[in-house]
Amino acid sequence: MKLRKVTAAAAVVLALTVSATACSSNGKNGGGASGDKIKVGIKYDQPGLGLKQPDGSFSGFDVDVATYVAKQLGYKPNQIEFVETKSADRENALARGDVKFIVATYSITDERKQKVDFAGPYLLAHQDLLVKKNAKIIKGKDLNGKKLCSVTGSTSAQNITKTIAPHAQLQQYSGYSECIAGLQTGAVDAVTTDDSILAGFAAQDKYKGQFKLAGLKLSNENYGIGVKKGDTATVNKINTALEKMVKDGSWAAAVKKNFGPADYKNEPAPKIGQIVK
Template identity: 40%
Template structure:
């Protein structure tokens, strides 16, 4: 159980007349944390990947450590835990994690359930196909195709529902599980954020091709408890500083500099807290 969750349970158990919330200085916030549990993806190369040693590495992990340092929490006091797309709201709302950095696109539906700092980067939805696939050069080329997406994601829905493309949906537990079916010809394409796809392409450069035809903006937000407005605002200050001091550009170049993507190194426009 995280420190935040433990404090929330203590507040819930206390008599209402005791005024414990006020005595503890108001709502629990990550700004008061000595340790942090942070949810990241375990299977997205370049973003959040669990190594053979059990460590996590990638752009999301490095951004999370930068934000944690700004909050006054040292790297050794940060615990990373794996989350899937489908788990992100649940682990935040239950207090199992304090923050989520997991290619977590900000949407109105998700904002009704949890809070968001950032975005810390704006990616773009694109398409990954087999290297020998010549019939897909843009989103319209997905008509009649089978698309794979990770459970809990909305990427394929944006193609099928928002773009009106007549494609068939195939779901796997996570996006990493879509790569083998794609290579084997069981599905025709994987469509999600270009940073995610670039990581998989780097691992299978001979077998896969990035169409490089972006068609949405994906605001990567920092998932946080909906009531933690102070924490959200501090996260935004950290992200601003990360871009101003050159760290964001350095991290983007480290993880995606060889992908050919047009990387944006200016501060994203924040969605606002509360």
């Protein structure tokens, strides 16, 4: 009798263990159903796109896109963990598995497609210049001999030095906030990156009225969502989510919410897989 009781008790423990394991496994396979988190790479210092607020919350168009996509993958907002992903570390972050996907003004290029896969594009931006309100820079070539700031690893810096103004004195910082601060103090003459990013900074209360966009379309920047190379299943799911976001009006609402205050003239929502050269 004692032997039967011990055996029965062990069987109950074993059954509970197997059940718990199965629940955990099912949660992982089914998205965020069991409370699992998903890590998503974003920028922390881009107003209007990806910005970490003083209270620890996040705001911006990229944040809204990432949240919508994660929801379509089965995750609730409280299951999303946003991870700061700087421009120079995006490919490595995906390769290491630090994040599931990256929504961080990540322009799709042939070079990057050798290392990562992209869903999208979800926004078409253009490289531009941010200068002081009274500056006379009106063309890209006017940057020759000027102090120009961009972020390490960005396509904007490469475009300037290779074709637009090879004699510009390029200074590369780790973040755009540093570039904007340098522009304010006069340490640099111009900041270059995508117009969507520059518009967000120019619209901030502390900078309002000090800067202007040069209005130059120096390049086409097709923002994509970066995914680990070979993860075709995730790419397909994200593309489906993006198509739904545009169709149900959430994309347009996010554009108005995040770019409206900066009077940013955005392009229409791009079609999935359509890259504008």
